[in-house]
Amino acid sequence: MFRMIRTIIFVAVAFVAGVLYEQYNDGLDCDAKGGEMIKGLCEGTLQ
Numbered sequence: 001m002f003r004m005i006r007t008i009i010f011v012a013v014a015f016v017a018g019v020l021y022e023q024y025n026d027g028l029d030c031d032a033k034g035g036e037m038i039k040g041l042c043e044g045t046l047q
Contacts, residue, residue, distance in 0.1 A: 027037045035045035
């Protein structure tokens with residue numbers, strides 16, 4: 001029983017870490033293009 005709960009916790013932690021990693025990279029890309037991250041969206045960049 002403990003292994004199942006531990007596995008679910010590990011998967012949840014990995015998912016959250018992946019989401020945070022992607023948000024961080026999106027922010028870096030937005031800054032490189034001269035934009036600003038507002039509520040998770042890149043604003044003020046030119047295509």
